Amino acid sequence: MNKTHAKYERTLVIIKPDGIQRSLIGEVIKRYERAGLKLVGIKMVVPTQEMVEAHYTLDPEWKKKTGEKNLQAYRDKGLTPPHDDPIKQSEMILMKLKKYFASGPVVAMVWQGAHAVSVVRKITGGTEPMLSDVGTIRGDYVIDSYKLADDDVRAIRNIVHASGTITEAKLEIDYWFKKEELVDYRLLVDAMLYDTDISGILE
Ligand code: ADP
Ligand code: MG
Numbered sequence: 001m002n003k004t005h006a007k008y009e010r011t012l013v014i015i016k017p018d019g020i021q022r023s024l025i026g027e028v029i030k031r032y033e034r035a036g037l038k039l040v041g042i043k044m045v046v047p048t049q050e051m052v053e054a055h056y057t058l059d060p061e062w063k064k065k066t067g068e069k070n071l072q073a074y075r076d077k078g079l080t081p082p083h084d085d086p087i088k089q090s091e092m093i094l095m096k097l098k099k100y101f102a103s104g105p106v107v108a109m110v111w112q113g114a115h116a117v118s119v120v121r122k123i124t125g126g127t128e129p130m131l132s133d134v135g136t137i138r139g140d141y142v143i144d145s146y147k148l149a150d151d152d153v154r155a156i157r158n159i160v161h162a163s164g165t166i167t168e169a170k171l172e173i174d175y176w177f178k179k180e181e182l183v184d185y186r187l188l189v190d191a192m193l194y195d196t197d198i199s200g201i202l203e
Contacts, residue, residue, distance in 0.1 A: 007194050009116040010040065011163045012172040013124075015107040017100065018157040025107055028137060028160060031123050032111050036193050041110035041173075041182040049098040056094055058171040063090040073128055073146050082150075093155070100155035108176045114194070117162075117169050124162045132158075 015028050033039065047055075056062055067086025070093065074081035083089070111120055125136025130145045132138035138158045149156040163169035173182075192198065 005194075006114040007190070008112060009114065009166065009169075010110050010112045010173055011116040011120045011169040012161075012176060013109045013111060013120060013163075014161040014176075015109075016157070016159060016161060017104040017106060019159040020105055020107065022141070022159070024137075024141060024159060027141075029109075031137060032120060035113075035119060035123060036189065037111040037113040037116060037119065038185075038187055038190070039109060040112045040184070041177050042107065043177075043181065044105050044107050045176075046105050047101050049102045052098045052101040053094060055101075055172065055175060056097060058175055059168050062168075063087050063094075066090040066093060069127070070146065077147075079147075096149075096153065096155040100157070110173055110177060110182055117164075117166050120162045121164065124160055127156070127158065129156060129158055 013028075013032065015025055019025065019028060029039070045051075059065075064086055067088070067090035070089050071081040071084065071086055081089070113119065123136060125132030125138035127138075128146050129138055129142040132142065134140065137160055142156075142158050144156050144158065146156065163172050
């Protein structure tokens, strides 16, 4: 099968422990599903702290990028970050993430469709809950902030993880799912989303 078409793009979503505890599994799935994305893999897992560390360090740049994003968020608010070292900052975040993710079951999923990575990020909303747009999952269901999480020394509870880039998505999907756990199948709506010829509707 030729899988170079954009409709085969895949991304990883994890409903984090707070999403499960707040009974938002159905709500989260509904939002990706109604956008036209196709669920091609799903399972419930209780991650170990080692799995969480491995997941976040699949991308060797994650520590640098996340630390810089975080320190910049302080500066954007006119606040002085606790220090200037992005790696130190993301190592602290990682410690908190390990506790958070390993606290209970999560639901890992693979979603497929055109621009899956960026569409899922758009529906999910931004990392800083105070800035995530209303209408996104994080904008609608999260009351938290970088500051509150930092003050309380815990991870931001923002319902879902979603891969940030296509490269990150490939690494994360391979990490969480075996090949045989992902299903290639056709949905009837695919024709309306992707077929160039949509004649044949009228009888
Ligand atoms: P995203 O999940 O939007 O891709 P990152 O990859 O930058 O965000 O960070 C991973 C996760 O780490 C976030 O979703 C959030 O749960 C947590 N996190 C990020 N920054 C902080 C912080 N300053 N304090 C607490 N938790 C954080
Ligand atoms: Mg990320």
